[in-house]
Amino acid sequence: MERKAENILNRYLKHIEIELESLTPFARKEIIAEIRSHLVEEWQSFEEQNEENLLQVINNFGDPREIAADYLARSPEEMEPQARASYPPTWLVLVLTIIFWPAGIILAWLSPAWRTRDKAIATLIPVLIPGLAIVFILAIRVIIGAVS
Amino acid sequence: MAIPINTIILLLFLVSPLASAIYLATTRKPGY
Amino acid sequence: MKPNNPFTQIKKGTLEYCVLAVIARGEQYGYEIVKILQEQGLNTPEGTIYPLLARLKKDGLVTAVWREAESGNPRKYYTITARGEEALAEFRASWSEFKTVVDNILRGGLD
Numbered sequence: 001m002e003r004k005a006e007n008i009l010n011r012y013l014k015h016i017e018i019e020l021e022s023l024t025p026f027a028r029k030e031i032i033a034e035i036r037s038h039l040v041e042e043w044q045s046f047e048e049q050n051e052e053n054l055l056q057v058i059n060n061f062g063d064p065r066e067i068a069a070d071y072l073a074r075s076p077e078e079m080e081p082q083a084r085a086s087y088p089p090t091w092l093v094l095v096l097t098i099i100f101w102p103a104g105i106i107l108a109w110l111s112p113a114w115r116t117r118d119k120a121i122a123t124l125i126p127v128l129i130p131g132l133a134i135v136f137i138l139a140i141r142v143i144i145g146a147v148s
Numbered sequence: 149m150a151i152p153i154n155t156i157i158l159l160l161f162l163v164s165p166l167a168s169a170i171y172l173a174t175t176r177k178p179g180y
Numbered sequence: 181m182k183p184n185n186p187f188t189q190i191k192k193g194t195l196e197y198c199v200l201a202v203i204a205r206g207e208q209y210g211y212e213i214v215k216i217l218q219e220q221g222l223n224t225p226e227g228t229i230y231p232l233l234a235r236l237k238k239d240g241l242v243t244a245v246w247r248e249a250e251s252g253n254p255r256k257y258y259t260i261t262a263r264g265e266e267a268l269a270e271f272r273a274s275w276s277e278f279k280t281v282v283d284n285i286l287r288g289g290l291d
Binding site: 090093094097098101104105108112113114115118121122123125126129130133134137 | 153156157160161163164165166167168169171172173175176177
């Protein structure tokens with residue numbers, strides 16, 4: 001790439017990079033690499049590459065601060081790893097439910113991975129199935145007892 | 149009854165957590 | 181187009197799933213995704229697609245690999261994951277339902 005064009009491109013990317021300071025160097029570099037790739041490819045789609053259409057491509061792409069802000073707006077989710085990590089992994093909930101049901105069910109209630117309705121049903125299953133069975137058997141006993 | 153009732157009830161107690169887990173496994177919200 | 185007109189608002193909410201739907205058709209990289217969306221009439225500032233892709237990846241709905249094009253240009257290709265397929269299917273259902281409801285309301289229950 002021609003030196004002058006390269007400078008223009010680098011300057012734009014630098015503007016974005018500066019705003020991404022709060023990210024890890026690796027994440028930052030990868031973002032810039034991807035954006036650079038896009039800009040280069042778009043520029044190359046012109047029959048003739050000159051300064052003018054490079055600037056056009058850059059303008060089309062967007063305001064560096066807004067773009068960086070967009071990337072960072074996902075970052076509350078960087079802080080969410082605490083929120084996310086603090087919900088029990090689904091596989092653990094399932095395993096515990098089988099091995100030690102009370103623990104599994106409690107974790108399930110704490111997890112956002114199920115609708116409340118489903119949590120309630122899952123809680124009631126081990127209560128209802130044996131419960132209903134007992135009621136049923138008792139009822140039969142009573143009936144048999146009454147008949148004999 | 150051929151099978152002792154206590155055994156049936158015991159079996160049900162053992163099986164129902166599994167049923168619970170299967171229910172949970174199938175009703176997971178997508179993305180979790 | 182005024183920035184706050186209804187179409188813009190709807191676009192913002194559904195753009196993520198439109199991008200996901202494009203990726204679901206087959207592995208795609210950013211530039212191609214932007215072109216496809218534009219072809220379909222969804223004109224959105226190109227710079228907004230990339231943060232969106234980053235978010236899709238972070239949420240586990242897509243995975244990404246870098247590949248080099250013939251021209252030597254490195255490209256980041258995105259593929260949809262099983263989770264992504266689930267989310268997309270859920271969105272399709274919700275969207276269809278939503279469309280029906282809104283249509284009914286707009287028609288003013290004239291049927």
